[in-house]
Amino acid sequence: MTALIARITKIAYAHAVKPIAFRQKPDDVHARLIGLAQSVQKVPVVRSLPKLWRYRNDAYLKQSFFGYDFINPVGLSAGFDTELETPRVMKPVGFGWMTGGSVTWGKYEGNERPWFYRLPKSKSIVVNKGLRSEGTTRVAKRLMGYAPDLFADFPLNVSVAKTNSRESVGDEAGADDYCQSLAAFDVLEQVKMLEINTSCPNTFGGEPFTTPARFELLLSRVDELHLTKPVFIKMPISVSDQTFDELVDISLRHHITGLSIGNLLKDRTKANLLDPLPDTVKGNLSGRPTREITTRLIARAYEKSHGQLTIIGIGGIMSAEDAYEKIRAGASLVALVTGLIYEGPQLVGDINRGLVRLLKCDGLSNISEAIGINTKKEG
Secondary structure, three states: OHHHHHHHHHHHHHHHHHHHHOOOOHHHHHHHHHHHHHHHOOOHHHHOHHHHHOOOOHHHHOEEEOOEEEOOOEEEOOOOOOOOOOHHHHHHHOOOEEEEEEEEOOOEOOOOOOOEEEEHHHOEEEEOOOOOEOOHHHHHHHHHOOOHHHHOOOOEEEEEEOOOOHHHOOHHHHHHHHHHHHHHHHOOOOOOEEEEEOOOOOOOOOOHHHOHHHHHHHHHHHHOOOOOOOEEEEEOOOOOHHHHHHHHHHHHOOOOOEEEEOOOEOOHHHOOOOOOOOOOOOOEEOOHHHHHHHHHHHHHHHHHHOOOOEEEEEOOOOOHHHHHHHHHHOOOEEEEOHHHHHHOOOHHHHHHHHHHHHHHHOOOOOHHHHOOHHHHHHO
16 A cells, blocks of 8 residues: 555656746745644644655564664655754654754854755755754754654664854864764753764865864864764765775774765766756755765775774665665665655655565565675675
């Protein structure tokens, strides 16, 4: 029944909903989606409707990491729900977990609009939001309003970034900014994981903590917090392989659980775009143009860390095959945002259903058996 509903939803989204939405400004559509999700989750009967798209198969898809159960590996990536306003909707949609944020210690209104620009043929969004945030204190208060049992089988990851202001540009001030947010979220029962976004490119001072020396400084400061939750690093994907390897090595020397690979693509010369992209459009690329780059870096990090770092694969996931490719490269979990925009809300269930099909084709009995299988064969 859910498969039939998913097929109907996919057709309706492609031929009715998306054409209408894509005639509107993407900033406005995003705001309306967040507003709709907030309204839906207030009414229990309506909130249960997204379950019609959900697909669950614990035997093949359920895994446990750091003491938490993930009913499936597919999560919502940071960037969609930056203020943690929609988890009660995202769970019934079928996500196995979600990342909210990035959240910054100080409040910031973001860059000048527009924040988003569509590249439909390339299945990409140009993002120039500039870390708009209500601030950690307000977001943490919102999280405390959610019942902890909401996240018992739906682990919540909170992405933390440096406040986008001139006051936090210095290394010490920037590290302090991160640490204040990390400490605030670490004590919340609702939060199961923490992500350090060192690589958001739309900020004052660029990406200072993606240089090895500064990255070392930041992680040393984070170590001093003695955080109780697993900590992930949101990795840049536009740095050289040498720098990427150094960042992985440094992560292994500190109390880091894993890597989220990766962030937006800064280098447009590396993107195979099918749409014209004017130089006047500011921002960096999500979606399909990042798929091959992130998959290659996942394999690189998995091999270099010998599986010691849990990897979250992000970038260009539009199908079960895309997700499976990242898992076989070394990702234990995967996350997406742009895929929902181009494919529709039924995509999460479609991916999970497709993953079971792909596992059966490979003669595997659980998704955990596929993690890094391509990298191991090459090694």
